[in-house]
Amino acid sequence: MKDTKVDTKSKIMDVAEAFISQGGYGAFSFRDIAESVGIKSASVHYHFPTKGDLVAAVMARYTHAFSLMLPDPCDAEFSTKDLIHGFIDGFKAKVVDQMNMSLCTMLTSDKSSLPEAVCQELAIFYKLKLDWLTQVFMRIEQTDEEKALTKASQLLACLHGASILVQGANDPAFFDRALSHWRNAYN
Amino acid sequence: MKDTKVDTKSKIMDVAEAFISQGGYGAFSFRDIAESVGIKSASVHYHFPTKGDLVAAVMARYTHAFSLMLPDPCDAEFSTKDLIHGFIDGFKAKVVDQMNMSLCTMLTSDKSSLPEAVCQELAIFYKLKLDWLTQVFMRIEQTDEEKALTKASQLLACLHGASILVQGANDPAFFDRALSHWRNAYN
DNA sequence: AATAAAATATCTATCACTAGATAGATAGTC
DNA sequence: GACTATCTATCTAGTGATAGATATTTTATT
Numbered sequence: 001m002k003d004t005k006v007d008t009k010s011k012i013m014d015v016a017e018a019f020i021s022q023g024g025y026g027a028f029s030f031r032d033i034a035e036s037v038g039i040k041s042a043s044v045h046y047h048f049p050t051k052g053d054l055v056a057a058v059m060a061r062y063t064h065a066f067s068l069m070l071p072d073p074c075d076a077e078f079s080t081k082d083l084i085h086g087f088i089d090g091f092k093a094k095v096v097d098q099m100n101m102s103l104c105t106m107l108t109s110d111k112s113s114l115p116e117a118v119c120q121e122l123a124i125f126y127k128l129k130l131d132w133l134t135q136v137f138m139r140i141e142q143t144d145e146e147k148a149l150t151k152a153s154q155l156l157a158c159l160h161g162a163s164i165l166v167q168g169a170n171d172p173a174f175f176d177r178a179l180s181h182w183r184n185a186y187n
Numbered sequence: 188m189k190d191t192k193v194d195t196k197s198k199i200m201d202v203a204e205a206f207i208s209q210g211g212y213g214a215f216s217f218r219d220i221a222e223s224v225g226i227k228s229a230s231v232h233y234h235f236p237t238k239g240d241l242v243a244a245v246m247a248r249y250t251h252a253f254s255l256m257l258p259d260p261c262d263a264e265f266s267t268k269d270l271i272h273g274f275i276d277g278f279k280a281k282v283v284d285q286m287n288m289s290l291c292t293m294l295t296s297d298k299s300s301l302p303e304a305v306c307q308e309l310a311i312f313y314k315l316k317l318d319w320l321t322q323v324f325m326r327i328e329q330t331d332e333e334k335a336l337t338k339a340s341q342l343l344a345c346l347h348g349a350s351i352l353v354q355g356a357n358d359p360a361f362f363d364r365a366l367s368h369w370r371n372a373y374n
Numbered sequence: 375a376a377t378a379a380a381a382t383a384t385c386t387a388t389c390a391c392t393a394g395a396t397a398g399a400t401a402g403t404c
Numbered sequence: 405g406a407c408t409a410t411c412t413a414t415c416t417a418g419t420g421a422t423a424g425a426t427a428t429t430t431t432a433t434t
Contacts, residue, residue, distance in 0.1 A: 008409080023299040026213040029393060043410050045395065101296065108355040109288065109296035112210040126355045150364045153352060154345070157365035161348025165340060168295040168313045177337045178344035195383080216419060230384050232421065 009047045011037050016058050021100045025055060025110040025118070052115030055107070059121035062103050066090075067128055073135035080140045081186045087133070088159065088179055095163040096172045105160050129156060140186070155182055196234045198224050203245050208287045212242060212297040212305070239302030242294070246308035249290050253277075254315055260322035267327045268373045274320070275346065275366055282350040283359045292347050316343060327373070342369055 015036040019028035030041040030051070037044070048054035069090065071078050078086075094102045104125055111119060133152035138145060162178035176183075202223040206215035217228040217238070224231070235241035256277065258265050265273075281289045291312055294305065301309070320339035325332060349365035363370075 024211075024296060027300050030395085031392085039409090040411060041394085042396080042412080046409065049395085051394065104355070105351060106296060108351050109211060109293060111354055113214055122355060123357070126352075130356070150367055153361050153364040154368055157345050157348030157352050157361075158341070159348065160351040161344030161346065164292060164295050164347040164351070165313075165344050167298055168291070168309060169317070170310070174340050174344075177340040180337055181341055217421085218418085226383090227385060228420085229386080229422080233383065236421085238420065 008037065008039065008043075012044055012047055012054070013058050013061060016054055017062065017103065020055065020058065020103055020106055021094070021098070024106045025051075025114055050115070052117050056115070056117040056121050059103060059107065059118060059125065063121065063125045063128060066125070070128075070132050073132055073139060080136060083136050084140075084155075084182065084186045087136075087155075088182060091159045091163070092175055092179075095166055096175050099166075099172065101163045101167060102160075105163050108160075158182060195224065195226065195230075199231055199234055199241070200245050200248060203241055204249065204290065207242065207245065207290055207293055208281070208285070211293045212238075212301055237302070239304050243302070243304040243308050246290060246294065246305060246312065250308065250312045250315060253312070257315075257319050260319055260326060267323060270323050271327075271342075271369065271373045274323075274342075275369060278346045278350070279362055279366075282353050283362050286353075286359065288350045288354060289347075292350050295347075345369060 012033060015033050016028070019032060030044045033054075034041040034044050044054070048057060071083065071086075073083060091102065094100065104122065107114065107118065107122055111122070114122070130149065130152050133155060134145060134148045137143075137148035137151040141148065141151070158178055158181075162175045165174040165178055166172055199220060202220050203215070206219060217231045220241075221228040221231050231241070235244060258270065258273075260270060278289065281287065291309065294301065294309055298306065298309070317336065317339050320342060321332060321335045324330075324335035324338040328335065328338070345365055345368075349362045352361040352365055353359055
């Protein structure tokens with residue numbers, strides 16, 4: 001656990017995360033990562049025996065970091081508007097500013113070729129997002145969990161779909177277009 | 188141009204389309220296709236010199252078939268409700284009934300590793316869908332093109348996102364959840 | 375109608391390359 | 405001396421692609 005020479009393990013995960021965001025699970029190799037980090041591919045295997053281990057670890061770290069960004073949905077200090085807008089803005093940062101998809105969107109479309117460990121991490125991330133949004137919508141609408149989950153699904157679908165649309169149409173403006181309804185609904 | 192022995196070229200494209208729907212551009216090889224069709228991989232290259240040629244052809248055929256399914260958005264014979272619901276149902280057939288993503292959603296997330304020819308076909312498909320939806324919304328809302336395009340983007344994002352959500356959560360029910368707003372809005 | 379020529383469709387065999395993964399050597403560090 | 409982190413070297417499997425042989429149809433010419 002040294003620190004002067006920024007932890008190689010973290011550097012590997014950083015690089016892997018960037019590669020996945022750009023092209024998904026199949027779009028990078030151990031050699032690509034090794035080159036970016038400045039080591040050899042065998043050294044990457046030392047830290048993460050298999051590709052599945054590496055990507056699962058990246059996804060787990062991502063989920064954890066994401067959860068730390070999410071405020072308590074019941075905290076009265078945040079207006080429901082702020083909660084929703086904050087959630088949307090977090091997505092927008094990835095999709096528009098960095099012009100690539102979220103790890104989650106990418107890996108989901110690669111799902112058929114993912115090792116089981118990665119699928120599990122992916123499921124955890126979906127659950128986290130859906131649960132949080134459901135709680136927020138329960139607070140806003142004073143309604144039952146069933147309806148709040150539906151609202152949560154709608155917003156989450158819009159966000160993922162917006163990221164697809166931005167890529168497909170090759171125009172970042174489609175993000176705000178696709179999300180304008182949700183922005184206006186809580187303003 | 189025989190017909191008794193169902194056109195090999197079409198069979199190749201059928202098989203390729205299924206593979207792409209399941210796993211995207213990188214999830215199949217010429218050998219996979221050859222095996223499914225019952226020929227050798229070199230014979231696939233005879234019909235489609237490169238993988239890009241093959242996938243671009245599949246995408247072009249898909250776009251053409253899709254365009255034939257779309258009614259004239261101005262045809263008074265169809266109610267606007269029918270037009271919207273028909274569009275949604277077409278998507279649902281792929282995402283829920285066949286439990287895989289649309290060609291378009293899949294290829295878009297693979298975009299960074301796609302040959303140029305495939306990207307072009309993809310762009311054509313997006314334009315087709317957005318233009319059609321825009322025309323429908325102009326008819327419904329009696330509003331300007333700008334606002335209709337925004338509506339079109341919202342619905343298209345919802346549809347693509349729903350397909351991601353179904354896969355990610357591994358639960359087909361999320362499709363109707365994510366689309367319920369659009370179903371109710373035009374009923 | 376018979377046959378030669380050309381186009382079509384498939385094959386076998388192989389190339390150059392990349393992938394993920396492993397074994398074993400080699401330093402530096404506690 | 406054990407542990408950590410890296411290296412070199414290599415394996416096996418798979419990729420897209422090509423060359424060249426072979427068989428099957430179609431077409432053109434006699």
